[in-house]
Amino acid sequence: MKAEIIAVGTELLLGQIVNTNAQYIAQGCASIGLNVYYQTVVGDNRERIRQSFSLAASRADVIIATGGLGPTQDDLTKDALSELFGLPISIHGPSMEKITAVFQSRGIEMVKSNERQANVLEGCTPLANDNGLAVGVALTHEGTHYILLPGPPKEMKPMFDQYAVPWIRSVMGEEASPLYSKMLKFAGIGESSLEHRLIDLIDGQQDPTIAPYAKEGEVSIRLTTRACSEAEAERKLADTEREIRSRVGEYIYADRDVPIEYELVSMLIAAGRTVALAESCTGGLVSEMLTAVPGSSAAYRGGIVCYTNEAKKELLGVPAHVLEGEGAPGAISSETAILLAQNAMERTGADYALSVTGVAGPAESEGKPVGLVYLGVAERGKPAEAMKLQLSGNREAIRLKAAKQALYVLWQRLKH
Amino acid sequence: MKAEIIAVGTELLLGQIVNTNAQYIAQGCASIGLNVYYQTVVGDNRERIRQSFSLAASRADVIIATGGLGPTQDDLTKDALSELFGLPISIHGPSMEKITAVFQSRGIEMVKSNERQANVLEGCTPLANDNGLAVGVALTHEGTHYILLPGPPKEMKPMFDQYAVPWIRSVMGEEASPLYSKMLKFAGIGESSLEHRLIDLIDGQQDPTIAPYAKEGEVSIRLTTRACSEAEAERKLADTEREIRSRVGEYIYADRDVPIEYELVSMLIAAGRTVALAESCTGGLVSEMLTAVPGSSAAYRGGIVCYTNEAKKELLGVPAHVLEGEGAPGAISSETAILLAQNAMERTGADYALSVTGVAGPAESEGKPVGLVYLGVAERGKPAEAMKLQLSGNREAIRLKAAKQALYVLWQRLKH
Numbered sequence: 001m002k003a004e005i006i007a008v009g010t011e012l013l014l015g016q017i018v019n020t021n022a023q024y025i026a027q028g029c030a031s032i033g034l035n036v037y038y039q040t041v042v043g044d045n046r047e048r049i050r051q052s053f054s055l056a057a058s059r060a061d062v063i064i065a066t067g068g069l070g071p072t073q074d075d076l077t078k079d080a081l082s083e084l085f086g087l088p089i090s091i092h093g094p095s096m097e098k099i100t101a102v103f104q105s106r107g108i109e110m111v112k113s114n115e116r117q118a119n120v121l122e123g124c125t126p127l128a129n130d131n132g133l134a135v136g137v138a139l140t141h142e143g144t145h146y147i148l149l150p151g152p153p154k155e156m157k158p159m160f161d162q163y164a165v166p167w168i169r170s171v172m173g174e175e176a177s178p179l180y181s182k183m184l185k186f187a188g189i190g191e192s193s194l195e196h197r198l199i200d201l202i203d204g205q206q207d208p209t210i211a212p213y214a215k216e217g218e219v220s221i222r223l224t225t226r227a228c229s230e231a232e233a234e235r236k237l238a239d240t241e242r243e244i245r246s247r248v249g250e251y252i253y254a255d256r257d258v259p260i261e262y263e264l265v266s267m268l269i270a271a272g273r274t275v276a277l278a279e280s281c282t283g284g285l286v287s288e289m290l291t292a293v294p295g296s297s298a299a300y301r302g303g304i305v306c307y308t309n310e311a312k313k314e315l316l317g318v319p320a321h322v323l324e325g326e327g328a329p330g331a332i333s334s335e336t337a338i339l340l341a342q343n344a345m346e347r348t349g350a351d352y353a354l355s356v357t358g359v360a361g362p363a364e365s366e367g368k369p370v371g372l373v374y375l376g377v378a379e380r381g382k383p384a385e386a387m388k389l390q391l392s393g394n395r396e397a398i399r400l401k402a403a404k405q406a407l408y409v410l411w412q413r414l415k416h
Numbered sequence: 417m418k419a420e421i422i423a424v425g426t427e428l429l430l431g432q433i434v435n436t437n438a439q440y441i442a443q444g445c446a447s448i449g450l451n452v453y454y455q456t457v458v459g460d461n462r463e464r465i466r467q468s469f470s471l472a473a474s475r476a477d478v479i480i481a482t483g484g485l486g487p488t489q490d491d492l493t494k495d496a497l498s499e500l501f502g503l504p505i506s507i508h509g510p511s512m513e514k515i516t517a518v519f520q521s522r523g524i525e526m527v528k529s530n531e532r533q534a535n536v537l538e539g540c541t542p543l544a545n546d547n548g549l550a551v552g553v554a555l556t557h558e559g560t561h562y563i564l565l566p567g568p569p570k571e572m573k574p575m576f577d578q579y580a581v582p583w584i585r586s587v588m589g590e591e592a593s594p595l596y597s598k599m600l601k602f603a604g605i606g607e608s609s610l611e612h613r614l615i616d617l618i619d620g621q622q623d624p625t626i627a628p629y630a631k632e633g634e635v636s637i638r639l640t641t642r643a644c645s646e647a648e649a650e651r652k653l654a655d656t657e658r659e660i661r662s663r664v665g666e667y668i669y670a671d672r673d674v675p676i677e678y679e680l681v682s683m684l685i686a687a688g689r690t691v692a693l694a695e696s697c698t699g700g701l702v703s704e705m706l707t708a709v710p711g712s713s714a715a716y717r718g719g720i721v722c723y724t725n726e727a728k729k730e731l732l733g734v735p736a737h738v739l740e741g742e743g744a745p746g747a748i749s750s751e752t753a754i755l756l757a758q759n760a761m762e763r764t765g766a767d768y769a770l771s772v773t774g775v776a777g778p779a780e781s782e783g784k785p786v787g788l789v790y791l792g793v794a795e796r797g798k799p800a801e802a803m804k805l806q807l808s809g810n811r812e813a814i815r816l817k818a819a820k821q822a823l824y825v826l827w828q829r830l831k832h
Contacts, residue, residue: 013452015442016627019435022457026431036429037464039457041438048453055471211432277700277721283707284693284700287721291699294778294811302727304720305693305703311718314764348730362710395710 001175003029003036004060006052008067008077009151010043021066021156025149028160032169033177033226034062044068049080057144062168064160067151069134071113077148078119078137085121085141092120095135102133127163131155138167145171180233181224184244187260187408189251190401191219197247201240208240217400218259253411260407261289267414268299275410276350277303278316278340280331280357281373285403301350306340316343330366332357334386337376341386345378352413353378354406361395373402377409417591419445419452420476422468424483424493425567426459437482437572441565444576448585449593449642450478460484465496473560478584480576483567485550487529493564494535494553501537501557508536510544511551518549543579547571554583561587596649597640600660603676603824605667606808607635613663617656624656633816634675669827676823677705683830684715691826692766693719694732694756696747696773697789701819717766722756732759746782748773750802753792757802761794768829769794770822777811789818793825 005022012019022039029036037060042052049068056063068077082089095118103110117134120126127136127147132155137148147164149156169176186194191214195202198221202210208225223240227233245252253260268275277287277300287303290296304315309331312318318339322329329335340355358373359365371391378384387409391401421438428435438455445452453476458468465484472479484493498505511534519526533550536542543552543563548571553564563580565572585592602610607630611618614637618626624641639656643649661668669676684691693703693716703719706712720731725747728734734755738745745751756771774789775781787807794800803825807817 012439013442013455014446015439015444015452018439019455023428023431023434026429028431030430036431037459038468039429039435039455041455043453052454279700282704283712283716284695284703284719284721287700287723288698288704291721291723292812292815296699297724300699300723302720302722302724302731303700304718304731305700305707306718307703307707307716308713308718311764315718315720348727396708399708 001034001061001172002059003034003062003064004056005029005036005039006056006063006065007039007041007151008044008049008065009041010045010074012041012067013043021149021151021153024153024157025064025066025160028165029064031179032165032172033175033179034168034172044074044076046076046080046083049076050084053081053084053146057142060144062145062147062171064147064149064164064168066149066156069117069136069148069150071111071117071133073113075116075134078121081137081146081148082121087121087123087141089119090122091115092118092126092135095120095126095129095133099133125167127159127167129155130158130162136163138164140171177226177228179224179226180230180237181222182237182241182255183257184221184223184241184252185254185256185258185260186219186221186248186251187253187404187411189219189248190214194219194221194248194251198244201243208237210240210244217397217404220257250412253408259289260404260411262293264407264411264414265290265293265296265299267411269295271414273351273414274299274301274349276301276344276348276353278344278353278355278376279303279305280307280312280340280355281360282356282399282403282406283307285399286354286356286406289403289407302348304344304347312336312340316340316347318343330368332359332366332368332372332374334374334376334388337374337386338378338384339376341376341378342384345380345384351380352410353384354410356402356406358389358391358398358402360398360402371398373398373405375402375406375409377413379413417450417477417588418475419450419478419480420472421445421452421455422472422479422481423455423457423567424460424465424481425457426461426490428457428483429459437565437567437569440569440573441480441482441576444581445480447595448581448588449591449595450584450588460490460492462492462496462499465492466500469497469500469562473558476560478561478563478587480563480565480580480584482565482572485533485552485564485566487527487533487549489529491532491550494537497562497564498537503537503539503557505535506538507531508534508542508551511536511542511549515549541583543575543583545571546574546578552579554580556587593642593644595640595642596646596653597638598653598657598671599673600637600639600657600668601670601672601674601676602635602637602664602667603669603820603827605635605664606630610635610637610664610667614660617659624653626656626660633813633820636673669824675705676820676827678709680823680827680830681706681709681712681715683827685711687830689767689830690715690717690765692717692760692764692769694760694769694771694792695719695721696723696728696756696771697776698772698815698819698822699723701815702770702772702822705819705823718764720760720763728752728756732756732763734759746784748775748782748784748788748790750790750792750804753790753802754794754800755792757792757794758800761796761800767796768826769800770826772818772822774805774807774814774818776814776818787814789814789821791818791822791825793829795829 124139345353355376361370540555761769771792777786
C-alpha cells in the first residue's frame, strides 16, 4: 500500500516550527511496512486543504493528516474533508461530554467554538485524544483510508501510536509486515573510526540494515529487519550483532537506547561504590550528566569545577609548580589530571574519581592545541592514571566528547 | 509571488531525518515577503520528482528544491528537471575544477560519478557551493523561477542565504518586502506569567506581530514587522518594545538572541569580578552553562557540586545540625542555601557566589515537594541572601529553570 502524509498549518509554511510530526508518522509507517511516497505541508486554507486531499487520494491508499482539528476558525481540516466527500459533520458525544467536563472542572466558561473539537465525519471511527480535546478521525471513503490527527505532538503521537496504527494495520491486513530494530550504544570510539571498522558490513548491508549515527557525544548503531515473527527477527538481528561484537564489542556499553551515565550510575549503585569529579575544561558537564540520572545521589559523591588554575590550587591542592612556570607540566597535562583525580577522591571520600583537563577552544591554551584533553582516573588503593585524547569539533563538541569519554573510562574499569 | 518548497530524499519519507531544510527555507522566504503555499517531500525517484516539479510549476512562481544533487545514482533532481524542461545537462567548469582539485589534494582517486556534482542545466545561473562539491542551480523557465540546492544543511544554508536569496530578490523586484524582527530575552519570569501580563497586546497584535516562546529554560518574545526601510521598521518595533518594557522591562536581559550566561559573563568581566558556584539539585549545570562561554575563565572562579549531604559538609562546611535531625532546616532550606553560597565564596576567593538546592524530582525529598528550590547569593562585604522558588515541569525542566533563575539573580544584582 502507498501512503501520504499531509501536515496542515500556516506556522509550518512560515517556518515558525519544524515538521517533526511528519518524521514521527513516517517512522511509524515504515515500522509497519507502509510505504510513504509523498509528504505535503499546506496552510490553514480550506480550498488548498481540499486540493491537497484530493491530490493525495489520486495517488495513495492511506492518507494520514495532522493539524487543523482545534477550536479556532483557522482549524479547517474536518470541514475541508466534509466538503470534499459530501459527508456531513456530526458531533461525537463522548468527546463533547469530555470538553464540557474539562471546562466545568476548570471553572471557565466554555467558548462556543470549543465544541468544534468534538466534530467528526459521519460514519467514521473516532480516535480518542487522551492528551487534549480534539477528537481524531479514521475513515474509509471510496476505497481510500484517511486518518486525521491533531497537530500538537503531545496529542498526535499517542493518538497515532495507540489508535491510528492499529486501525491502519487492520486495513492493511497481511500487507502489514512489522519492522524490528535493536540499538547498540558505543562509547570510547568515534563515529568515523567505528564506521571504518564495519565498513564492509555497512556497505554490504541488506537485511538487517545497519545504520550508524552520532549524536550528543554518543555513537549508536541501529539494526533493523522486517520479519513475520519476533523469533525470526531476533535470529536475524542476533547474527549481525554477533559479527559487530566480534569486531568492536569492547566499545558497546548497552544494547538499548540509554546514555552511558545511566549505565554507569546503575553499575556504581550495584557495586555499592561512589564517584567524585574534578572538571576543568568540561566545566561541570560530567557532574551534570551523572546527577541528571534520578537516584544518582547513591553513586555520585560530589564534584569540583576547577576551571581556573586558582581553583585547581585552592579547591584541589594542585601545587603551583605543577601548573605554572618554565618547564612545568601545566594545567593541561597528565600530571595535573592525576593530581586532580587523586585529590578529588580524597577530599570527597569517594571510591573513584575522574578528572578532565584540556583545551575546549576556541583558542589554544598553554601553547597546547584545541582538542587536547587529559582524563584522570583514581581508585581507592591503586595509583591514579591519566590518558591523553585528541578530540575534534567545536568547543561544545569537544566538551561533550571529553565528558562521555570520561564516563566510558570508569564504565570500562567497573566492568572488568 | 507564490512559492513552494520541494525536499527530495527517501530518508525523509522513511522518517530517518527531520525536514529542517524546509523550515530554514520557509523562514528565509518569509523574511523577504515571499509567500510559501506548499511544501512537498518526494523520494529519490525520477518520475515522482518530475511530477512534483510539474505540479509545483502549475501553482507557484518560485520553486525552491533541496536534495538530490550528490554524486550517486540516487541523486536525480537535475536529471528529472532536465527531462521535464527538455533542457540539456552541461558541465559547470569551475565546479569540475574544484571537484578534481579536492580529490587530488586528498590523494584519493576520483570515482567518475563525482563529476555529476558539477552538472547544471543549460542556461542557468550556477550557485556556488562553498561547503561542498555539488553546485546549485537558479533558472527561469517559462516564467517560473527554480532554485536547486544541495540536501546537507551545512551546504544548503549558506548557498541559500548567500546566493539563492539575492537571486530570488532580483526576480521578485519590488515585491520583495523584507521582514524585520527583534528578539527580547527574558529571565526571572515564566512563559505563562509573561503572556498573562501581555495578553491584550498578544491578542490584539497586527503589526508588529508578537510571538512569545519558551525554550531550554528561557523565555523570548520575537517582534516582527514588514517595512520598506530599516528606519520605518525600527520605528514600528520601538513603539511595541516600549509598551512591553513598560510592563515587564525588569525581566528583559537582552534585546538580541543570546543566553543569559553570555550576558552575565560579559558583565562580570567588565566589572572585574568573579563568581563561584555551589550546586546541589542542578548538579553542575550552572557551572557548565557559565564555562560554556568562551573566555569565562576571567569571570568564573570555581564551583562545587554538593549533590549529597556528605558533600555539603565535607566540601562546603555546612554543619550537620543544619542538614539533619529533628527540627533541622534540612538540605533544602534557605539556611543551607545561604551557607552554601557564603562558604563557596570564601573557599574560592570569588567576589560573588550562587547556590542552588532543591527538589528536582521525580520524587519528593525531606518531605518537601518536587519543584521547591532555594537559591542563595553571596557578595563580598554583604550578608548572603536566599530566595525560594516553586518550579514546574519534569526533573530536567526544573534543573534548567533553577539554573537560569540563579543566573538571573546575579545578573539583576550586577545591573543595579
